[in-house]
Amino acid sequence: MKAITYSRTGDSSVLHLRDREVPEPGAGQVRVRVVVSGVNPTDWKHRKGAGPDQELEFPEVVPHHDGAGVVDAVGDGVSDLAVGDRVWVFMAQLQRPDGTAQEYVVLPVVSVVPLPDDVGFDVGASLGVPAITAHRALTVAEGRPSRLAPGALAGATVLVAGGAGAVGHAAIQLARWAGARVITTVSTPEKEALAAAAGADHVVNYKAGDTAAAIRAVAPDGVDIVVEVAPGANAALDAAVVSNRATIAIYANDGGGSVELDVMANMWVNARYQFLVLYTVGDDALANGRDDVAAAVRDGAMGVGESNGLPVHHFSLEDTAAAHDAVENGVTGKVLIRVSG
Numbered sequence: 001m002k003a004i005t006y007s008r009t010g011d012s013s014v015l016h017l018r019d020r021e022v023p024e025p026g027a028g029q030v031r032v033r034v035v036v037s038g039v040n041p042t043d044w045k046h047r048k049g050a051g052p053d054q055e056l057e058f059p060e061v062v063p064h065h066d067g068a069g070v071v072d073a074v075g076d077g078v079s080d081l082a083v084g085d086r087v088w089v090f091m092a093q094l095q096r097p098d099g100t101a102q103e104y105v106v107l108p109v110v111s112v113v114p115l116p117d118d119v120g121f122d123v124g125a126s127l128g129v130p131a132i133t134a135h136r137a138l139t140v141a142e143g144r145p146s147r148l149a150p151g152a153l154a155g156a157t158v159l160v161a162g163g164a165g166a167v168g169h170a171a172i173q174l175a176r177w178a179g180a181r182v183i184t185t186v187s188t189p190e191k192e193a194l195a196a197a198a199g200a201d202h203v204v205n206y207k208a209g210d211t212a213a214a215i216r217a218v219a220p221d222g223v224d225i226v227v228e229v230a231p232g233a234n235a236a237l238d239a240a241v242v243s244n245r246a247t248i249a250i251y252a253n254d255g256g257g258s259v260e261l262d263v264m265a266n267m268w269v270n271a272r273y274q275f276l277v278l279y280t281v282g283d284d285a286l287a288n289g290r291d292d293v294a295a296a297v298r299d300g301a302m303g304v305g306e307s308n309g310l311p312v313h314h315f316s317l318e319d320t321a322a323a324h325d326a327v328e329n330g331v332t333g334k335v336l337i338r339v340s341g
Contacts, residue, residue: 003102004320005060009049012321012328015063023098023106025075030112032089036125037100037317037337038066040166041252044324046093058097063320064337065092067100068115068124078109086115088124088297090132090290091278100125101320103340110287113294119302122312126166126304126334127297132289133278134171137227137249138178139288140274144225148292150299153180159215159223159241160184161234163195163203166334167251169310170302171227172198174293177301183215183223191332198309212240222246222269230254231273239265247272310334 001022006014025031043063049056071085081087089112093099098106115124135148138158145152158175162168163184175182176199184200186192187207195203204214215223215237222243228234231248233255238248239262248271261273278286296302304310311333315323323335 001103002317003062004317005062006047007056007060008052009047009054009056010052011048012044012324014047015321015324017318020102022104025073025078025106027076028078028109029075029106030071030078030081030109031073031104031106032067032069032087032112033072033104034067034100034102034339035069035341036067036121037064037339038125038128039064039323039327039335039337040066040129041327042129043099044328047324061093061097062099062102062105063093063324064099064101065094066090066125066128067092067105067339068121069340071112072104081109081112081114086117086121086124087112088115088127089113090128091286094279101317101337101339110290113290116298119297122336123297123302123304125336126310126312127170127293127302129278130166131170131174131293131302132286133167133251133276134174134227135289135292136276136278136281136285137167137171137251137274138175138225140249140276141225141247142245142272147288148174148178149295150177151179153178156180156224157219157222157243158182158225158227160200160227162186162229162254163198163200164191164309164332165229166310168195168227168229169198172200172309173301173303174296177296177299180225181219183219185211194306194309194311194332196309197307212237215241225249227251231259232256235259235261239269239271242269242271245270245272247274249274249276251276304334312336314338
């Protein structure tokens with residue numbers, strides 16, 4: 001089978017197309033024929049490392065956590081999935097070297113989720129890291145549900161920073177599905193249109209005026225949950241727009257790795273800061289995210305493509321290096337690898 005691998009850290013030139021043996025599933029595992037592999041920022045960051053030519057935790061790595069395809073074989077003890085089932089997969093590289101940038105991947109059954117027949121593989125491959133990250137950010141607020149379902153966030157106002165990004169897009173869709181009112185911030189008119197297509201109730205261009213005033217105009221009592229991609233740049237804004245006992249859930253550090261907080265502004269409203277990363281969030285949180293995202297998918301709430309607010313950019317498996325470069329360079333939308341038909 002064809003696979004993309006790398007053995008040292010570096011730029012995208014370290015990625016190579018290889019022939020590998022088709023793996024066999026063991027007990028509690030399934031083999032998936034990958035149709036589409038999803039590329040996330042974590043993929044190029046892991047490949048790049050802290051510098052070039054560093055050793056990896058495994059001798060050879062196949063990149064990408066996310067993907068979608070068809071179950072090809074099942075190991076002993078697997079009863080919930082069968083050969084021929086359409087599925088989406090997530091966190092394929094969690095403590096493992098083999099991701100979805102290959103024609104077949106063997107995964108533990110807990111990382112493989114049924115994909116409804118009427119949902120495309122592009123949607124399935126776009127879930128995973130972005131959607132489960134968004135789920136976690138929306139379920140850590142004090143006094144609010146730890147699971148999402150229709151009505152779970154009824155009465156809540158959610159602010160999504162960067163609503164045109166993959167996590168922001170998923171957060172908008174999940175929050176709306178769960179009944180929240182959603183405000184999002186973006187940087188261009190083009191991204192305004194995308195965030196609106198994703199389902200945001202109010203879209204604020206943070207380069208077009210007083211962002212805090214614009215948010216307060218539609219949420220005079222403040223926002224209850226902030227899904228935050230740039231905590232350093234947005235610390236003052238978040239403090240200015242949150243409600244009492246609000247939660248700011250931080251999943252990335254766009255713009256810098258440190259945050260300076262105004263103590264009194266945050267103290268006065270009992271603000272809570274929650275950091276999160278899927279690698280160490282724990283099995284229960286991953287399982288909750290998997291199951292709730294799957295429910296949202298079944299309800300038709302998780303579309304991708306221009307009309308759903310997330311343009312899709314396709315690459316071939318042979319062009320995986322170019323796909324990584326596109327994500328690293330900040331392309332707007334979702335980058336996907338077509339692995340097989």
